[in-house]
Amino acid sequence: MMKLNLLKDRNFALLMAGKAVSLLGSDMQQFALSLYVLAVTGSATIFASMLAISILPRLILSPIAGVFGDWFDRKRSIVTMDMVNSVLIGSYALYFYLSGELSVFSIYLLVILLEITEIFFGAAMAAVVPSIVKKEDLFEANSLKSMITSVFTMVAPLLAAVLYSLTGIFGILIINSISFMASAISEMFIEIPRFNRKPDKVNIASFRRDFMEGVGIIRKSRIIKNIIGLGMILNFCLGALFSVGLIFIIKETLGGSDMQIGIFSSVLSFSMLLTPVLFSGFARKVQIGKLMIYSFFIVSLLIMAIGLVSGDAFTLNFSGNTVPFMALLGLCFIIGIFVTLANISLGTLFDTIVPKEVMGRTSSVMGLGMTIAAPVGQIVLGASLDAMEPLFPVVIIGVIMLLAVIYYRKTFLNPEMEQEKAAV
Template sequence: MDVKLIKQKDFSLLILGKLVSLLGSNMQQFALSLYVLELTGSATIFASILSISILPRLLLSPVAGVFGDWFDRKKTIVLLDLLNFIIIGIYAAIFSINGSITIPMIYVLVILLEITEIFFGSAMSAVIPSIVNKDDLLDANSFNSLVMNIGQLLAPLLGAIIYGSFGLKLVMIINSISFLLSAISEMFINVPKKHKKPESISIKAFKTDLKEGINIIRSNKFISTMISLGTIINFVVAPIFSVGLIFIIKEVLNATDFQFGVFQMVLSASMIAAPIFASGYIKKIKVGKLCYFSFISIALSILIMAIIPSRNILGRFNSNLIPYILLSIISFMVGVFATIANISMGTIFNQVTPIELMGRTSTVFNLAVTVFIPIGQMLFGYLYDIISPSYVIAISGLILIVAVKRYKTALTELDEEEDGIRGDVINEI
C-alpha cells in the first residue's frame, strides 16, 4: 500500500471519520446482539431483527442511488451522520428514562439506521474514487479495508467491556457521539462536485437516470456475473456469520461475553491481515481466477466448520475451549479469502463505473446482491432452532460449492475481459 495516501488531508480525514463512526456502530451492533439474545434466547427472533432491514433497502435503494448522484455528496454524508447522532441520542435518552428498550423499539431503530445507511452509502460510494487517482484506487481500497477492519477488531472488545460493565445505555451514548465526531471530520474534506443534478427534478428525470445506472450493470459482463454469484453467496454465507456462529458460540458452546468479543476480533483480524499481506498478489492475479480460488476456499472451509458443533466432536471435550478455538481458526481463514475477493472486485467496480453514475449504479448493485440476505437469515435462523447447527452449516457449504462450480466458466472468462477493462481505463486517463 502506498503511504502517500495517508499524507493526503482529504483521504485521511475521510478514513478517520469513517473509523470513528464504525467503532460506535459496531459496538452498538455487538451490544444489541447480546441484549436481544439475553431477552429472547431465540435465533429466529435475532435473525428477524437483522432481516427487517431489507424492507427500507428494497423500497429506497433506487431513490437513494439517484439522489446520491444528484446532490452534493459532502453535504449529504455530513447531514446523515448528524441525523444518526440525533436518532441514537434519542434512544439513549429513552433507555435512561425507562431502564430498557423493547424488541419493537429495536425493530424501529434498525429500520431508521438502515434508511440513513442507504442514502449515506449512495453518497459515499463515489467519494474515494473522487479524491484519489484511478492508479491509486487499489491502494486506497486496501487501506480503507485495513483501517475499517481495525475498527471492527477493536469494537467487539470495547463493546464487551462497556456492555458488560455499564450496559446498553452507555454503548448507545458513545455511538451517538461517534457520529457527531464523524460529521465534524467530514466537514473539512474537499470532495470534488462531480454530482449531476437535472435542471428540473421530476419523476421522468428520476426514471431516466435510474435506467442509466441499470444499463451500465446490464452491459458490463463483470458486474452482471458478480451480481449472480454474489446473490447466492450472500444467501448462504451471510447467515452463518450474522446468525449461525453467534448462536453456536452463545447458545451451543455457552461462551462468555468476553469469548464472544474475542471471536469477533478474530474475524476482524483476518480482514486486517488480507490487505496487508495480499495487496501485492491482488495486483498480479487475474480477478476471475482470484475470485474462484477465494470462493471455493470459503466453501471448503465452511464444510470443515460444520463438523465442529456436532455432538460427536463436542462430546469429546470437557470444556468449550477446543471447539471455540477451532471455530475461530476456520472463521479467520474464511475472512481472509472473503476480504481478498472484496477488495479486488470493489476496485474493478470503481474503475469501470463513471463517478457521476456511481451512486445509482452502486445502490442497484448492492441491492441485487443483498436482497436475499434477509431471506437466508430468516430461513437458516429457523433451521438453527430446529435442527443441529452442523447440518445447517453443511447445507450452506454444499450450496456454495455448487454455485461456484456453476459460475467457474464465467469467472474464467472475466480474465479475458479484465485486460480490456484496464486498457480502457488507461486510455481514459
Template sequence: MTKSLNTFNKNFNLMVLGQIISLFGASILKFALSLYILDMTGKAGIFATILAVSSIPIIICSPIGGAIADKFNKRNLMVIFDFSSSLTVLVLALFLFNNKGSILIVGIIMTILSIISTMYQPTVQSSTPILVDSKNLMNANGVVAGVASLTNIAGPVLGGVLYGILGVNAIVIISCISFFLSAIMEMFIQMPFVKQEQSDNIIKSIFNDIKDGVVHICKENPTLLKILFIAMALNLFLTSMIIVGIPYIIKITMGANDTLYGTAQGAISFSSLVAAISIGMFSKHIKISNLYIYLCICALMFIPMAFSVYPSILQTGLAAPFLILVISSMLIFFMTTIISIFAITITQLETPNELLGKVMAILFAGTAAAMPLGQVIYGKLFDLLSDRVYIIIIGVGIVTFFIAIISKVILKDKSAKYNK
C-alpha cells in the same frame, strides 16, 4: 494503516479518519444492541427477525442513495448522514435513560440507522475514485475496508467491557458523540463536484438514474450481473448464517460471557483487517476466473466450525471449541473480504463516475435483498436445532461449495480484461 494513509492525499485521509470515528461508534452500538436483545429474549428467532426487518430498507433505499450520491455534493451528503445518525442515536438514548428501551423501540431505531447507513455507503464508495488515482484504487479500497475491520475489532472488545461494566446506556452516548465528531471532520473535505443539469423533477430524475444503472449492469457489463447473482447466493446461505449464528453459538450454545464474545468478534474482524492490508499482494493473483478457489476455502472452513459445536466436543470444555470456532470464522472472513474488495474495485474501474454511485448501490441492494430471508430462516433453524447446530453449519459448507463450482462455470473466460 498510517503508512497506507501517507500514500494518499489530505482529502482522502480526512474521509478515512471520519470513517474511523463514525464506524467505531456504529460498531460498539451494533454490538451493544445485539447483546441487549439477546439478554432480553434469549431467542435467536427474535434477534434474527429484528436484524431482518432492519435490513429491508437496504433493498429499497440503496438504489435511491446511489442516485442521490451521483446527483449531489458527496461531501455534504456524508456530513448530513452522520449528523442524522447522531440525532437518531440521541433519541434512543432518551428512551433508554427513561427505562423505555423496549424491543420495538430498538427495532425502530435500528431500522432508521439502517436507512441512513444505506444512503451513506454508496456516497463513500463512489467518493473513493474521485479522491485517488486509478493505480492506487485497489489499495484505497483496501484502506476503506481495513478501517471497517479495525473499528469492528476495537468496537466489540471495548463494547463487551463497557456493556458488562456500564451497560448499554454508556455505549449509546459514545456512539452518538462519534457520529457527531465524524460529521465535523467531513466538513473539511474538499471534493470536486460538478452540478448536473436536470430537466425533470427530482423524483423522476432519480428513478431515471436508477434505470441507467440497471441498464449498465444488465446490458453494458453483464459480468457485474453474474457477480451480483453469486453475491446474493453467498448472502442468503453464508453471510446470513454467520450474522445470526456466531452471536447465538458463542452466547447461547457455548455459554460464553460478554467479554469473551466481544473478543471473538474482534478477532474475526482482525482477519478482515489483515486481508484489507494485504490486498496489494493478492491483487496480482486474484482474477474473475479463479474466485471459486477462495470460495472453496470458505466451504472447507465450515468443517472444523461444525466440529467445534458438536455436543461431545463442547463437553470437554469451552477453550478448544471456542478457539476452533474463532479461527474457522477468521479464515472465512479473510477470504470473503478479499473477494469483496476485488469486486468493488472492478465495479469502480469499469463504471463511469456519473453512474458509479447508482451502480454500486444497485449491486449493494441486490446482494442485501437475500439477507432478510436468510436471517429469518437461520433464526428459525437455530431455535429448532439448538442442540444440533453442527447440522446447520455442515449444510452451509456444502451449499458454499456448490456456489463455488457454479461461479467457476459462469465466470470462466467471460471477461478477459479483468484477468490481466
C-alpha cells in the same frame, strides 16, 4: 506488507478518520442497545426483530437512494447524513435523560431512522473513494477500509461493555452523537470531485428516466451483472454460515462454552484484520479477477471441510470438543483470510468497473440484492440445521459456492474483462 502511503493523502486520511470514529460509535451503540433491550425486556426475540425490521426500509428506499446519490453533491450528502444522525441520536439521549428510559417502540423507531440515513449515506458514499483515489491505489484503499472496519469491530464491544457499565445507555448515545458530528466535520474538509448529474426538474419522470438508465448500464455490462449475481450467492452462503451456522455448530453440536464462542469471534476478526496487513502487497501483484475467483474457490473447499469436521463421523472420535473446536477454529481462520482478500478484490473491481456517475444506483441495486439474499440464507440454513446434522447443510453451502465460482469464473478470468474496465 501493506503500504500506508494513502494515509498521507489528506482527503483519504480525513475520510478514513471520519469513518473510524462513526463506525466505533455505531458499533458501540448497537452492542449497548442489545444489552439494554435484554435488560429491560428479557427477550432476545425482541432485539432480533429490531434487526430484522431494518431490512424493510432498505427494500423500499434503496432504488430511491441510489438515484439521489447520483443526483446530489456527494460531499454535501454525506456531511448532511452524518449531521442528521448526530442530531437524531443526541435527541434520543435527551429523551432518555428526561424520561429515564427508552420504550421498545422508540428503539424500533431509532433503528428504522438510522437505517434510512445509512441507505442514503451509502448511496452517496459509493463513488467517494473511487473519486479521490487513483485507480492503481484502489486495492490499497479498500484494504485500509477493511483493516479499519476489522479493528473497530473488535474494539467496539469491549469499549461499549465498559462504558455501558459506567454510564448506561445515556453515555453511549452521547458518545455516538459526538462521533457522527466529528465525522461530519472531518468530511467537510474533503475535496471530492463532482460527478453528480442533477436533472433540471426533480420529478417522477426524471427519477424513472435516471433509474432505468442505471438499470440499463447494469444490463449491458456482463461484469457488473456477474458482480451482483456472485455477490448475492456469496451473501446467501457466507452470511448464513457466519451468522447462524458456525455459532450453532460450536454451541449445539460441539457443546461449546460462551468462552469458546468468544474465542471463535476474536480469531475470525483477527484473521480479517491480519489479511490486509500481511497479504495486500502480494495481492496487488495478482490480476484482481483471478485473486477473487481463486480465493472464493478455496473458501468453498474449506467450508466443505468445516462440514466434515462438524459431522458425527469426526466429532464422535473424541471424548471432548477440544480437537473438533480447534480444527474448526483453524479452518475459520484460513477462511477469514481468503474471504477478506476476495471481498477487497470484489470491492476494488466494482470501484474500477462502474462509472462514477451511476455508482449510487448500481451499488444500491447490489446492496438490495445482498440484503434480500442474507436473511433467506439464514432461514434456509437454520431450518436445515434443525432437521439434520450439520455435515449435510454446511457441505451443501460449500457446493453451492463452488458451483457459483465455476459458473462465474470465465467472466472474471477472461482478459476481455480488462478491456471492458478500460472502456468504462
